[in-house]
Amino acid sequence: MAKGVLVDLTKCIGCGSCTVACKLWNDMKFQDNEPTMGPVEIAKLSANNWTVVQYYEIAKDDGKVWRFAKKQCLHCQDPACASACFAKALQKTEAGPVIYYPHLCVGCRYCMIACPFNIPKYEWDKTFPLVSKCQMCSTKVEKGEAPACVSVCPAGVFQYGEREELLKNAKSIIAQNSSYVQEVYGEKQAGGTSWLYISDVPFEQLGFRTDIGTIPLSTYSHNFLKYTPVVAVSWGIILTGLYHYTKRRNTIAKEDKNVKL
Amino acid sequence: MENRSAKPQSLSRRGFLKVLGGAGLAGVAATITGCSTDQAGGKGWMPQQYQVASSWPVQVRGRVPIDPANPSITRDDKKCILCGQCIEACERVQTVMGYYELPIKDDIVCVNCGQCTLWCPTGAITEVDHTERVFKALADPNLHVVVQTAPATRVALGEEFGMPAGSVVEGKQVAALKALGFDAVFDTNFTADLTIMEEGSELVARVTGELKKPLPQFTSCSPGWVKFCEYYYPDLLEHMSSAKSPQQMMGAIVKSYYAKQKGIDPQKIFSVSIMPCTAKKYECQRPEMNSAGKMIGKPEIMDVDAVITTRELANMIKQKGIDFTQLSDEQYDSMLGEGTGAAVIFGTTGGVMEAAVRSAYFLITKQNPPDALLSLTPVRGLNGVKEASLEIPGVGPVKVAVCSGLSNARKILDQVRADLKAGNPPSYHFIEFMSCPGGCIGGGGQPRTSLPPSDSVRQARLDSLYTMDAKMYKKRLSHENQEVLDIYKNFFEHPMSHLAEELLHTVYTDRGKHLTAKNKA
Ligand code: SF4
Ligand code: SF4
Ligand code: SF4
Ligand code: SF4
Numbered sequence: 001m002a003k004g005v006l007v008d009l010t011k012c013i014g015c016g017s018c019t020v021a022c023k024l025w026n027d028m029k030f031q032d033n034e035p036t037m038g039p040v041e042i043a044k045l046s047a048n049n050w051t052v053v054q055y056y057e058i059a060k061d062d063g064k065v066w067r068f069a070k071k072q073c074l075h076c077q078d079p080a081c082a083s084a085c086f087a088k089a090l091q092k093t094e095a096g097p098v099i100y101y102p103h104l105c106v107g108c109r110y111c112m113i114a115c116p117f118n119i120p121k122y123e124w125d126k127t128f129p130l131v132s133k134c135q136m137c138s139t140k141v142e143k144g145e146a147p148a149c150v151s152v153c154p155a156g157v158f159q160y161g162e163r164e165e166l167l168k169n170a171k172s173i174i175a176q177n178s179s180y181v182q183e184v185y186g187e188k189q190a191g192g193t194s195w196l197y198i199s200d201v202p203f204e205q206l207g208f209r210t211d212i213g214t215i216p217l218s219t220y221s222h223n224f225l226k227y228t229p230v231v232a233v234s235w236g237i238i239l240t241g242l243y244h245y246t247k248r249r250n251t252i253a254k255e256d257k258n259v260k261l
Numbered sequence: 262m263e264n265r266s267a268k269p270q271s272l273s274r275r276g277f278l279k280v281l282g283g284a285g286l287a288g289v290a291a292t293i294t295g296c297s298t299d300q301a302g303g304k305g306w307m308p309q310q311y312q313v314a315s316s317w318p319v320q321v322r323g324r325v326p327i328d329p330a331n332p333s334i335t336r337d338d339k340k341c342i343l344c345g346q347c348i349e350a351c352e353r354v355q356t357v358m359g360y361y362e363l364p365i366k367d368d369i370v371c372v373n374c375g376q377c378t379l380w381c382p383t384g385a386i387t388e389v390d391h392t393e394r395v396f397k398a399l400a401d402p403n404l405h406v407v408v409q410t411a412p413a414t415r416v417a418l419g420e421e422f423g424m425p426a427g428s429v430v431e432g433k434q435v436a437a438l439k440a441l442g443f444d445a446v447f448d449t450n451f452t453a454d455l456t457i458m459e460e461g462s463e464l465v466a467r468v469t470g471e472l473k474k475p476l477p478q479f480t481s482c483s484p485g486w487v488k489f490c491e492y493y494y495p496d497l498l499e500h501m502s503s504a505k506s507p508q509q510m511m512g513a514i515v516k517s518y519y520a521k522q523k524g525i526d527p528q529k530i531f532s533v534s535i536m537p538c539t540a541k542k543y544e545c546q547r548p549e550m551n552s553a554g555k556m557i558g559k560p561e562i563m564d565v566d567a568v569i570t571t572r573e574l575a576n577m578i579k580q581k582g583i584d585f586t587q588l589s590d591e592q593y594d595s596m597l598g599e600g601t602g603a604a605v606i607f608g609t610t611g612g613v614m615e616a617a618v619r620s621a622y623f624l625i626t627k628q629n630p631p632d633a634l635l636s637l638t639p640v641r642g643l644n645g646v647k648e649a650s651l652e653i654p655g656v657g658p659v660k661v662a663v664c665s666g667l668s669n670a671r672k673i674l675d676q677v678r679a680d681l682k683a684g685n686p687p688s689y690h691f692i693e694f695m696s697c698p699g700g701c702i703g704g705g706g707q708p709r710t711s712l713p714p715s716d717s718v719r720q721a722r723l724d725s726l727y728t729m730d731a732k733m734y735k736k737r738l739s740h741e742n743q744e745v746l747d748i749y750k751n752f753f754e755h756p757m758s759h760l761a762e763e764l765l766h767t768v769y770t771d772r773g774k775h776l777t778a779k780n781k782a
Contacts, residue, residue: 010364020341026302030339038329050302057367066367097752099300131697135302137768150345155363 001140002077003096003192004163005150006170007070009199009206011157014053014068018149018157021049021159022072025137025148042206046072047123047132051149059202069200070157070204071150073098073134074121074186074193080214081133084114096163096194097136105130106134116190116212136194163194170198191216262571275377300455301552325351325358325377326369332546333373333389333539334705340385347377347386354698355667359495362777367642370492370776372667374485375539375570375705380713388539388706398531398566399442407445407519408438409511409597412453413537413608413701414571416725420708420718421575422585427721431727432590439591440533448593449534450600450715452514453607453616455748456482457739460504461620462601462756464691468656475499477662477677477689480613482506482719483704485696487769489667494674495773507607508541509533509545509550511597512564513764514552517598518752527553533567537573537608537704540696542568550578552764570706599744602730602737609723610665610700611640614693618661620649620739628656635737643699643723644718645669661691667768682719699723754773 019036022028028048030036035043036052043052051072057064068086076244079098082090089105092098100120111131112120123129134153145151146160159166165186174180179200189212197203284774322345339704347423351358357372362536378386398406419428434698438446460480466472481487490498504511511534514613516527534541544550554562578585592598603619606612615637622630640663641648647663673692680687701713702722710718730737739745753761 011356013326013363013365014369015324016338017323017343020324020338020343021321023338024343028302036338064367066365066369101298101300103298130301135300137302138300152321154325154345154348205501214331 001162002094003161003162004075004166004194004196005136006161006166007195007197008157008159008173009067009069009197009201011066012053012070013046013155014055015154016053016132017152017154018070019049019051020055021148021152022134025140026050026135037132039108045119045121045133045214047121047125047129050132050134054207056201056206058205060201065201066233067201067206071207072195072237073136073194074117074189075136076216077192078190079192080114080116080216081111082192084110086110090120091094092140093138095141097138098143099135099138100253101239102130107131111258119211139196163196166196170196174198185193188214190214276481284503286583290432294619299753310765316359318576321345322348324348325371327371328371331371331373331389332543334371334375334378334386335389336386338385340383342383346380346382350376350380353668355489357489357492357669360779362779363694364777366777367714367770367773370491372488372696373540374484374541374667376697376714378539378705379703379707379709382712384709388570388573389542390573391542391569392580394567395533395553395569397626398533401531403529404531405444405525405529405545406442407447407515408423408443408533408535409447409449409452409508409515410434410438410535411449411537411608412510412600412612412703412724412726413704413707414535414574415605416608416702416722416729417537417571417577417707417710419585420710421572422578424586425721426710426718427723427725429725430585431729432592432670433588434574435590436588437585437592440588441577443533445594445597446591447511447515447597448509448600448604449660450604450607451597451742451744452510453604454599454601454739454742455510455514455567455746455765456504456507456543456607456613457603457616457620458745458749458756459761460502460511461617461624461739463502463504465618465624466757468587468659468690476687477692478502480617480691480693482607482766483540483694483696484538484594485540485700485738486544486667486670486694488540488772489670489696490665490674490694491770492776493671493778494678494772496738497674498622498769498771499679500677501769502620503726503768505550505765506541506544507604507766508536508568509544509564509767510765512545513552514748516562516564517556517764519750520553522596522751527557527560528559531566532564533569534565535569535571535749537571537707538697538699539570539632540703541706544568549767552688556763571704572706572708575708596744596747598733599742600738601742602734603739604742605729605734606726608701609726610643610695610698611663612700612726613695614640614661614663614691616739617691617693618659619737622653623660623738625656629738636731640693641727643719646672659691660689661693662689662692665695665700665703667696670694670696700733702726741761 025099029049034046036049039045040054043054056067074097087104087106089101120131125146150158150160169185181199185197185203197221321343323646325347397406419430435446464478479501512532515532520527546685551560553564556558603616619630640647645666646669650658650660652657664670699719703719
């Protein structure tokens, strides 16, 4: 049975424990110029930030309220990123996580284009850049433990368990309390995700894409990619060449960007 | 949110510890050679700390939220290990975090007490640094930089230089400040005595019914406590004494009275205070703390420009290479430098009460209190809640309570609320509140001499303050402070005069609308 996480956004106090837990468990660097908490303009997912907590000020009941939204890969039921990856570097596991195997990755970055939530990031700052995203702590999940971020939240934002159970819980919570938006984000988006969200302010105001259909995006990418096995080998060679070229180009592009910052 | 992180190329902290601990060498080798076939991420918590036999990291408990705009405290994410000690301080000792309903409204609730900085084992949470500001002011020849020192720093600063807990370093501290280049070194004890005159007069006016404000009267010296009351007990704000804290009184006087006496343009004065407290950093920037500026039509001038904690002062002294332990004692500067024993015990729980009682006795009876009142043992010591009843001729029994640590404040405040609700006469006339356990000696800006803070260190500092009161200061009564008498003669005329109201008193803000308080106490 697939695991999932239910996120109750009304309970988040913005402490950022989850973002630090992610760094600690996954051994990732803290970068000055890439804060993991703050308004959406400054706290962004990146190759170093697999999860961020974004601050929003939202008009509600004739006043302003603050809300915090933790973002990370949603671990789709039927992930577009994995479908787009002919090298099988991204794989959906039985337990729920969509995980990434660096040694299989050719660096084509199709997954970045395919993901409807704009999650996978590229390690622009590495000599041999790879794609980078939340793994839902699959090594923990396999042992029956919750992901690192989930296990540290002091405010009870997360519930971890069977996705189907969580969905039921979520529905009963929002049915019993009319202050919640009567929708579970992730139930149907892109065919459903392992991470489910409930909130008392509209999801689009918290930076969640609400224009995503309910059909798994992999359905499209499967069609598009159905000839890839045939060309995979030659593509592999070409891409490896392109890889270094693009890397260089992107480094230069990034330097340009840095000047502007 | 700022991450003061290492240079991008540096080895991550966990990676470093891993190599150091020799753990996961195979993994490191694999990473270096790039031949690992593992998926990305997920190699575990830090070794030693988290790789325990159990698969559940019990030591990982999360942390308190800190607003990036918090004027008092800040956190370096790189150092945080999610041990949850800050929650221990904030939720259990101070009853701040967790005492409001979720969702939050529009505030990350914090009373700025800084207790979390004392508990954080890695030093991830620290005070917001004001030392740069002060060094800059000191280097500016156009500025007249004055400094005041709180009662409690003089029995703690020495600990930063290897001296035993509670060492009295009053004279050395003055010498160090002069060596750092301050133009005048004043004693917050002076305004502590002044506070007693104002707050004591207010108490007498409430007791006699001359002032139409309810009893009990609450002391208002501890800005963390004040904000706590504003958040959780705004219905009781009428009980709060309108007297400003000694720090803010000094700030207001320096840029008015002192400036006038010395013929210095208040705009050229930079006013610094050395405090045991992180909440003072928040207090000095409360919008209403600009009385001196308002008086001269420049409301943008704040009464206090920078607040330096005891720890920060130690850093400044170390940075300048001053050998603190070898300094010989120096004296505070006159005009705002005299203090009494009553003032110095402001630094500990029960001290404000004892000082106030000494002078209230005088204000009511026009006679100095009997010797027994000079050692009010029931309100001394580290107990969280203390009570006493004293006979004041002409008034009868005056009932007082003293509490320190905000979880203890709740007990007393709930009692006051219950009395009011039942229509009973108040259980107390006067209540002293201090935000930090033990009072300012245990303040959030004090040296981290023991982790978590321990009562033995607090007791040593507390003992020293009472020794100073009993043995080292010539005067023990606030109303005998000659410089205080002078300022009334030359400037304010009498306590609670119009000018005193303008410069020495303040108003409070109802913060109840920023949270939905839970009643857990
Ligand atoms: S959110 Fe994006 S990256 Fe994550 S599983 Fe879905 S498609 Fe893949
Ligand atoms: S740990 Fe919990 S409360 Fe803290 S930011 Fe993350 S989700 Fe919010
Ligand atoms: S006490 Fe310090 S290290 Fe521990 S969780 Fe809090 S901030 Fe992090
Ligand atoms: S300063 Fe005090 S109130 Fe604020 S987070 Fe720290 S312990 Fe809590």
